[in-house]
Amino acid sequence: MAWGACIAALLLLLLAATGGNGNGGVHCLEEGSRSRSRRALQGRHHLRSRAVGGATVLELRHHSFSSAPSKSREEEADALLSSDAARVASLQRRIESYRLIGNDAAAVAASKAQVPVTSGAKLRTLNYVATVGLGGGEATVIVDTASELTWVQCAPCESCHDQQDPLFDPTSSPSYAAVPCNSSSCDALRVAAGMSGPAAACGGDQPAACGYTLSYRDGSYSRGVLARDELSLAGEAIDGFVFGCGTSNQGAPFGGTSGLMGLGRSQLSLVSQTMDQFGGVFSYCLPLKESDSSGSLVLGDDSSVYRNSTPIVYASMVSDPLQGPFYFLNLTGITVGGQEVESSGFSAGKVIVDSGTVITSLVPSIYNAVKAEFLSQFAEYPQAPAFSILDTCFNMTGFREVQVPSLKLVFDGGVEVEVDSSGVLYFVSSDSSQVCLAMAALGSEYETSIIGNYQQKNLRVIFDTSASQVGFAQEACGYI
Numbered sequence: 016m017a018w019g020a021c022i023a024a025l026l027l028l029l030l031a032a033t034g035g036n037g038n039g040g041v042h043c044l045e046e047g048s049r050s051r052s053r054r055a056l057q058g059r060h061h062l063r064s065r066a067v068g069g070a071t072v073l074e075l076r077h078h079s080f081s082s083a084p085s086k087s088r089e090e091e092a093d094a095l096l097s098s099d100a101a102r103v104a105s106l107q108r109r110i111e112s113y114r115l116i117g118n119d120a121a122a123v124a125a126s127k128a129q130v131p132v133t134s135g136a137k138l139r140t141l142n143y144v145a146t147v148g149l150g151g152g153e154a155t156v157i158v159d160t161a162s163e164l165t166w167v168q169c170a171p172c173e174s175c176h177d178q179q180d181p182l183f184d185p186t187s188s189p190s191y192a193a194v195p196c197n198s199s200s201c202d203a204l205r206v207a208a209g210m211s212g213p214a215a216a217c218g219g220d221q222p223a224a225c226g227y228t229l230s231y232r233d234g235s236y237s238r239g240v241l242a243r244d245e246l247s248l249a250g251e252a253i254d255g256f257v258f259g260c261g262t263s264n265q266g267a268p269f270g271g272t273s274g275l276m277g278l279g280r281s282q283l284s285l286v287s288q289t290m291d292q293f294g295g296v297f298s299y300c301l302p303l304k305e306s307d308s309s310g311s312l313v314l315g316d317d318s319s320v321y322r323n324s325t326p327i328v329y330a331s332m333v334s335d336p337l338q339g340p341f342y343f344l345n346l347t348g349i350t351v352g353g354q355e356v357e358s359s360g361f362s363a364g365k366v367i368v369d370s371g372t373v374i375t376s377l378v379p380s381i382y383n384a385v386k387a388e389f390l391s392q393f394a395e396y397p398q399a400p401a402f403s404i405l406d407t408c409f410n411m412t413g414f415r416e417v418q419v420p421s422l423k424l425v426f427d428g429g430v431e432v433e434v435d436s437s438g439v440l441y442f443v444s445s446d447s448s449q450v451c452l453a454m455a456a457l458g459s460e461y462e463t464s465i466i467g468n469y470q471q472k473n474l475r476v477i478f479d480t481s482a483s484q485v486g487f488a489q490e491a492c493g494y495i
């Protein structure tokens with residue numbers, strides 16, 4: 016009977032959420048956590064897509080391809096959180112390197128040919144995939160808002176990871192063309208790379224191909240040449256789309272996928288290259304991992320396809336010529352259970368909204384203020400040891416349900432975004448003896464806070480690069 020009551024409470028919560036009146040929520044313990052079965056979505060089938068009105072809709076799914084034997088819930092959480100920490104550290108370095116480019120433009124301009132682009136990409140954290148058409152074939156790729164260049168594995172492979180779709184073969188695509196070294200696209204890549212390392216010449220009189228190397232922090236990489244081919248998004252053809260044709264790709268992180276879709280803000284990203292078709296606007300709704308559900312990636316600004324249950328509120332992007340591919344917003348406050356959190360850290364403002372980072376990471380001053388408020392509201396639960404990067408944990412053994420406090424992010428202009436109640440707590444163990452606040456502290460005040468995807472679930476998040484704003488609305492994600 017108690018379970019019935021808890022389920023009823025959950026239903027009420029869902030109704031409240033869809034009614035736009037979310038105010039925290041109830042999470043059923045024990046049964047609730049036990050039912051989180053790990054259903055591996057191997058993605059054997061292509062993800063769907065369609066064009067409707069002014070929008071192109073791609074189905075988004077969690078990417079849980081794994082060739083490793085299945086681990087315990089704790090081991091899996093530990094692996095996920097440590098790779099997430101690596102991505103956050105890598106993003107910090109990249110943000111810093113874009114700042115440095117401004118001071119070092121001459122060095123960048125001097126560099127040629129092999130262009131390394133660093134990225135924080137790691138599969139376990141870059142966990143949403145969609146299927147696109149490229150040069151007549153299909154490619155299922157990881158979707159990443161902090162990456163600029165889209166790349167796929169290309170024949171002939173010097174080294175490639177397993178992928179589900181047939182390998183992209185340039186020789187079988189009549190519309191394929193290599194991008195020459197002396198082109199503006201190659202220059203753009205060089206700038207994006209923040210160019211460091213040995214500079215090779217473009218190659219005498221011949222217009223040599225523009226080589227690229229994407230190096231990931233865990234030692235995996237993609238290397239190949241910049242190329243153009245026809246990209247197809249739900250039948251919408253984009254001619255001469257510039258992407259990386261990777262003949263040497265290393266690393267389990269990308270296992271099963273064909274590569275990566277760069278949805279960053281800068282010149283070579285898919286968003287910039289499809290400006291004519293989609294006006295620089297895309298949005299996503301990220302589904303819960305535990306359910307066998309899909310979400311959607313919508314290209315274009317036709318909001319009639321959204322299923323949002325609350326009005327869209329827009330926060331202005333912070334513009335900065337040295338922003339790189341990142342989407343910066345000005346975070347001015349956070350409320351926990353309706354209680355505003357006080358921190359001097361908000362004055363620094365800039366935070367990134369990222370699809371590929373899981374756990375929101377905040378500068379220590381803000382994190383500590385949120386943590387203190389959380390501890391005071393959760394005083395009735397015994398504390399539990401920290402787990403990986405999560406240090407605000409509770410032992411909820413013996414409790415039947417937990418009242419999840421509402422968590423709101425406040426952006427400049429008083430724009431309030433309520434985090435879905437599924438994005439507030441992280442259940443480390445299956446027996447609810449270690450339930451943690453799903454946020455982490457950065458190492459220093461000088462780093463940049465990142466809003467991760469755990470806190471973006473069941474939200475329609477709209478990136479409008481033309482109007483320079485990011486919109487948010489509650490939405491129960493599904494392929495629409």
Ligand SMILES: *[C@@H]1O[C@H](CO)[C@@H](O)[C@H](O)[C@H]1NC(C)=O
Binds near residue numbers: 195197221222
């Ligand atoms: C690139 O180099 C080739 C051969 O040297 C030349 O024909 C072409 O005009 C150059 N393109 C640009 C954009 O400079």
Ligand SMILES: *[C@@H]1O[C@H](CO)[C@@H](O)[C@H](O)[C@H]1NC(C)=O
Binds near residue numbers: 400410448449
């Ligand atoms: C959680 O609490 C239960 C019951 O009080 C106890 O038996 C268990 O050891 C605790 N677990 C942790 C991880 O603290």
Ligand SMILES: *[C@@H]1O[C@H](CO)[C@@H](O)[C@H](O)[C@H]1NC(C)=O
Binds near residue numbers: 333347364
């Ligand atoms: C962020 O918003 C605050 C409050 O409106 C403002 O004082 C500050 O200048 C903004 N910061 C940036 C980087 O735009």
